[in-house]
Amino acid sequence: MTSTSLLSVRNLVVEFQTGEGLVRAVNNVSFDIPAGKTIGIVGESGSGKSVTSLAVMGLLQKPAAKIPQGEIFFNGVDLLKCNDNQMRDLRGNQISMIFQEPMTSLNPVFKVGDQIAEAIRIHKNVSNRQAWDKAVHLMNLVGIPNPSASAHKYPHEMSGGQKQRVMIAMAISCDPKLLIADEPTTALDVTIQKQVLELMHKIQQELKMSMMFITHDLGVIGDIADDVVVMYRSNIVEKNNANAIFTEAHHPYTKGLLACRPKLGANPKRLLTVSDFMTEDGKEKQVPASRIEVYEKENFIDHGQKVLLEVKNLVTQFPIKGGIFGRTVDHFKAVNNVSFKLKKGQTLGLVGESGCGKTTLGRSILRLVEPSAGNIIYDGKDITNIGHEEMRLLRKKMQIIFQDPYSSLNPRMTVADILMEPLVIHNEGGNKNQRYNMARELLEKVGLNASQMNRYPHEFSGGQRQRICIARALMLRPEFVICDESVSALDVSIQAQVLNLLLDLQSEFGLTYVFISHDLSVVNFIADEVGVMNAGQIIEMDKASSIYKNAKEEYTRTLLSAIPKGETKRSLASLV
């Protein structure tokens, strides 16, 4: 342990007792956080990064979790030897933590000011009045507008970004020496993410705290971390200062992580993935030069294909209820006068922040939500007002892949049943055996093993589940698929694999996509044309190859500048 280290983790091992025996979640991990520095811990879900942070906080679920080996020194004290009372004294006071989900980390029945003040009162001997004043001061510090009035608000009256700011205010309320942030921006829109990152960086500098920043996305920490620790399968595979990680990564996994995030403009035809750099057993692999050639989309646009989908002046509105009898007092236009045309075999990307109406637009096109006005013309036929039964038959051709692979699969059905259901509904695919075989073929096509047909969804990881969702959507051989934030819930490394899969399937089956996302770099990579949505309207529409260069609208430029800058520091070629 060096004298400047605030936190020093030495040979930490964490094991969990599960139904399948002892599982090692953290294997022999050592790192230091010097006073006043930020260290980023990067890795995909299940790599052990969150478990490491919980071990530091003393928040591991006992008795399932065991720490057979290792030391965690904080200011020279071994935290693993502290009892519960000592740990409680440290937590929130000297070490505090920010969690991923600001929506559920705040208590909905208390004012946010009271919640911050409570955190202060627990650890400091101050009066209620002083605690409240300090809370208002902190809310000002984290950039909440009009803090003395906002302190009286309840959590549901604030936006997601503001709630995360409140969480930050609470975490720094006792001037902690160490702040642990576990994926603090993953649940936020890119623009809000940028603001929160900047805020955390500013506060870390001002208060001279140390920070441990956990994320699955290397790009995010490029601007704020001093040192980066890369974790893979419970081990640390690379440790270096942030600049060096971005410019001269050594471990193939780190290179893979850096390469798999789509960049604005210059991408290969298929995104590089971790498996391009590394074999299953962790050995380095030579990436073929053809894999990194920049692919110009312009080449295949417009061969005079016919228009498959046309949306004319579409409006979808929801009633706003008011008064004690719940009368409709007004309407909220989630989609407000949207028009576009989409040619067969092409991809339209829709990008915008949460609440901009992009999801409602997608669902209105499929009439999962009934539009209020305008026309949807599919394959030359106006489907806006066709009957329920006719629409049901049309669903064979129009499919959707949802955002959340955890909730969009019925937990009580096996993969085989999930995949065969569309065929059963539309009475296609012959008998049960033939359907089963079709399902198996498609499951293999999306990269899963046919032996997994009789498993239940909860036995799969997020990326695998999204593959099952994709397979289900393709069972009926549709022409048109809406991908609604289909990769947003996935780790960047998995996201690249799924994006590649979607492109492969598009060229094999001639699919037409509407791809909805809040991430402009993802949309830009996969789409031929990009529509930027704000407040229910498409405010700008352009070819994907040019929108990032000559954006006309201020809003588009805001979205562009919010993309994490981490990756601009290197080129793909430098990684190979």
Next chain:
Amino acid sequence: MKKNSIWKDAFKTLSKDKWAMISLGIVLIYSLIALLSATGLIAADWAQEVGTSNLPPSAEHFFGTDIFGRSVLTKVIRGTQVAMSVGLATSLIAIPIGVILGALAGYFGGWVDDIITWLYTTFSSIPNIMLLISITMILGKGLFAIYVALGATSWVTLCRLIRGEVMKHKEREYVQAATAIGGGHMRKLFLHILPNVSHIVIINTSLQFQIAIKSEVILSYLGLGVQGEPSWGTMIDDAKLELARGVWWQLAGATIAMFLVVLAFNLLGDALRDALDPKLKGK
């Protein structure tokens, strides 16, 4: 990982709970006794005189004899048959009504929901015992009236729970996914949503079962229940006059029998809730 269904996982959790397994054992033993008694293999001769009047418990007569010299143990066994049949019949009536009405109300909402909500709030606003008494008055005394009376009152809780749960699930993405592949209302409701709320039926049934048993005892005690056959309720009713003469064993037999099965169902219901309810997972 092996092939694990949610039910198998739940059973694994349940089998680690010592009290749940003991409770399950008690319930199974009661069911077996009831079954053997119903088929006439045991306790068919409950009306037979086996000794003199009011013999205290002995090795020969475990719970002694009643005023007519009949074995109290045999009467308790016969009463078990009555009690368990009431629990079973009540469930058979209440589950379909509760599940179907609750599912329809939760899924369709609107006026369907209004009517069904009105129906069950009306039912639940009448004190249960009053309703039970009036139904047995109308249908006449006897076992059949008890089945109907309890069935008609005990669907309300289940209906309310299922309604709420279905409302929650119908907004889930997997149901929207079923719409997107062209699934109709019946498919979504019966093949997708109901299997996901079925654990509620099991938990609720195990708790309702003992309520039905207790209600039968109360009704029989009031003289509105089983006629011409032993039941724990009529045994307790008989015992209240005998108690003054120091004849306590009829009361003890019926009460212990009821106590054990009600406790077992309660413990089992709690354990089932822990094992099956995803909301409590990890707590």
